[in-house]
Amino acid sequence: MVNPPSRKIDERLYVNRYNVHSENHLHVDQSKCQECRDKPCTFSCPVDDYVWDPELKRLTVFYEGCVECGACVVVCPYHKIALDYPPAGRGVNFRFG
Amino acid sequence: MSTEKFDAIVVGAGPAGTSAALTMAKGGLSVALIERGESPGAKNVFGGVVYKWPLEEMIPKFWEKAPIERKIIDHRMVILGKDSGFSVSYKDDYLGMETRGGFTALRSRFDPWFAQQAEEAGATLVTSMPVSEVIEEGGRVVGIRAGRGKENELYAQAIVAADGVMSTVLQKAGIRGPPAAEDVAIGLKEVIELPSDTIESRFNLKRGYGARLDYLGSVARGKSGGGFVYTNSNTLSVGIAVLLSHLLELRCKPYEILDEFKSHPVVAPLLEGGRVKEYQAHLIPEGGLQSIPPLASRGVLAVGDAAMLCLYPEGTNMAMASGVMAGKTILESKKTGDFSIQRLMLYERLMKESYIFKEHSRKKNYHNVLTSGDRFNTDYPDAITEIMRNILVVDGVDRGTKHAAARKVIRDKVGYVRVLRDLYRDIWSALPW
Numbered sequence: 258m259v260n261p262p263s264r265k266i267d268e269r270l271y272v273n274r275y276n277v278h279s280e281n282h283l284h285v286d287q288s289k290c291q292e293c294r295d296k297p298c299t300f301s302c303p304v305d306d307y308v309w310d311p312e313l314k315r316l317t318v319f320y321e322g323c324v325e326c327g328a329c330v331v332v333c334p335y336h337k338i339a340l341d342y343p344p345a346g347r348g349v350n351f352r353f354g
Numbered sequence: 355m356s357t358e359k360f361d362a363i364v365v366g367a368g369p370a371g372t373s374a375a376l377t378m379a380k381g382g383l384s385v386a387l388i389e390r391g392e393s394p395g396a397k398n399v400f401g402g403v404v405y406k407w408p409l410e411e412m413i414p415k416f417w418e419k420a421p422i423e424r425k426i427i428d429h430r431m432v433i434l435g436k437d438s439g440f441s442v443s444y445k446d447d448y449l450g451m452e453t454r455g456g457f458t459a460l461r462s463r464f465d466p467w468f469a470q471q472a473e474e475a476g477a478t479l480v481t482s483m484p485v486s487e488v489i490e491e492g493g494r495v496v497g498i499r500a501g502r503g504k505e506n507e508l509y510a511q512a513i514v515a516a517d518g519v520m521s522t523v524l525q526k527a528g529i530r531g532p533p534a535a536e537d538v539a540i541g542l543k544e545v546i547e548l549p550s551d552t553i554e555s556r557f558n559l560k561r562g563y564g565a566r567l568d569y570l571g572s573v574a575r576g577k578s579g580g581g582f583v584y585t586n587s588n589t590l591s592v593g594i595a596v597l598l599s600h601l602l603e604l605r606c607k608p609y610e611i612l613d614e615f616k617s618h619p620v621v622a623p624l625l626e627g628g629r630v631k632e633y634q635a636h637l638i639p640e641g642g643l644q645s646i647p648p649l650a651s652r653g654v655l656a657v658g659d660a661a662m663l664c665l666y667p668e669g670t671n672m673a674m675a676s677g678v679m680a681g682k683t684i685l686e687s688k689k690t691g692d693f694s695i696q697r698l699m700l701y702e703r704l705m706k707e708s709y710i711f712k713e714h715s716r717k718k719n720y721h722n723v724l725t726s727g728d729r730f731n732t733d734y735p736d737a738i739t740e741i742m743r744n745i746l747v748v749d750g751v752d753r754g755t756k757h758a759a760a761r762k763v764i765r766d767k768v769g770y771v772r773v774l775r776d777l778y779r780d781i782w783s784a785l786p787w
Binding site for chain 2: 266297303305328331342344348349350354
């Protein structure tokens with residue numbers, strides 16, 4: 258089994274409780290990503306879900322840590338991100354909130 | 355539960371939705387309260403303060419049974435400079451009686467308790483059910499489709515959209531789109547554990563009582579933002595909020611601003627030794643009056659964050675109050691058997707006469723101040739720091755000379771005319787009190 262890449266944000270997220278769904282609920286149409294200058298999704302997301310791969314010229318979406326805030330939907334200048342909430346109790350489950 | 359029909363469907367079991375459901379259930383209506391989290395509060399985030407009004411009108415003497423963290427008796431407002439803080443505090447045991455000064459709460463405990471009150475009144479609570487579509491008929495929304503695969507459909511005479519700032523119901527019904535970046539702040543919060551004794555000694559509190567500290571000024575690198583530290587029983591709610599459009603200008607990660615806030619010399623000692631138990635984020639409506647969508651449209655009543663009703667520092671009370679009014683409106687419709695779109699407009703009329711709109715109208719300049727009020731985040735905090743440092747260091751220079759220097763700082767940094775104009779108008783939009 259290959260370990261998923263370790264990211265700095267993981268240290269922050271390990272305290273949270275997730276019931277991760279097998280399917281990605283963040284739908285990104287990447288047709289505009291290359292020409293997108295600032296790529297605001299890559300820095301606005303509070304859990305670093307969006308990482309731009311300059312070699313593959315693609316976004317990698319780490320939906321597992323998503324806290325379902327919706328910032329990515331709001332900041333995408335091309336309105337190409339849709340947040341489709343995870344089904345039946347999946348996703349983040351705040352223990353304190 | 356396929357194709358069931360209720361008098362009303364409430365989407366979202368937060369403060370707004372539960373208030374609506376409770377109001378209607380008490381009036382004898384059949385109400386479905388739909389929540390996408392596995393329990394109410396599981397998907398919710400807020401700063402941490404709930405107010406006495408209008409909760410008390412729904413649940414008399416709620417403070418005897420609600421899961422309250424601490425009753426707030428100390429309200430502190432701190433204007434942060436880069437390394438300094440200028441505080442104003444009001445502390446009064448009177449505020450702690452019957453939670454007059456509000457109380458801190460945690461969503462995952464408060465929301466299930468609140469939703470349970472609606473259930474006991476007769477509402478049907480359904481959890482783990484995200485709404486995926488609205489069902490439309492003859493120009494109005496008549497039901498919702500929830501879940502995937504099973505395609506459960508629920509129908510009702512009226513729909514209450516209490517599904518938060520990113521409201522699926524309002525978006526699917528075409529009533530509004532996602533909010534604009536200048537109309538929302540991104541809020542980040544950590545729940546930090548400390549022994550209750552430590553909290554009480556550190557914040558100078560009696561057992562069971564609490565303090566709320568609201569930070570303004572230099573929180574978000576000169577952009578519009580604020581911070582807070584609220585005391586819970588054995589945790590602190592520590593967070594920041596920054597206008598999303600300003601975050602785009604800063605091009606930094608929002609948690610960098612949270613980390614800067616937590617390590618600010620005025621804030622850090624309060625958190626020392628604490629263990630982070632949870633990291634949360636949420637969007638906060640900050641658009642003020644001009645961002646409020648049609649409140650009653652196409653058979654849908656918008657309440658709480660879905661209706662963009664937050665107004666710093668209040669939110670839960672406005673959510674609850676709007677929920678109550680939506681509930682009363684639908685009760686009226688039930689009485690007369692008239693659920694027409696026209697009849698549901700009563701909600702908008704009630705809202706326009708209410709505390710909520712009075713406050714939003716009073717702070718109608720709020721959004722302007724947020725988007726263009728750099729002086730509140732830079733000029734004033736800098737001026738306060740410079741003046742206070744100069745005045746409080748006794749170094750043989752007489753106070754007359756120092757006061758003259760202070761006047762010069764105000765003149766150079768902001769200008770007398772602008773100070774007067776701000777005192778007359780904008781400051782009242784920027785301050786929490």
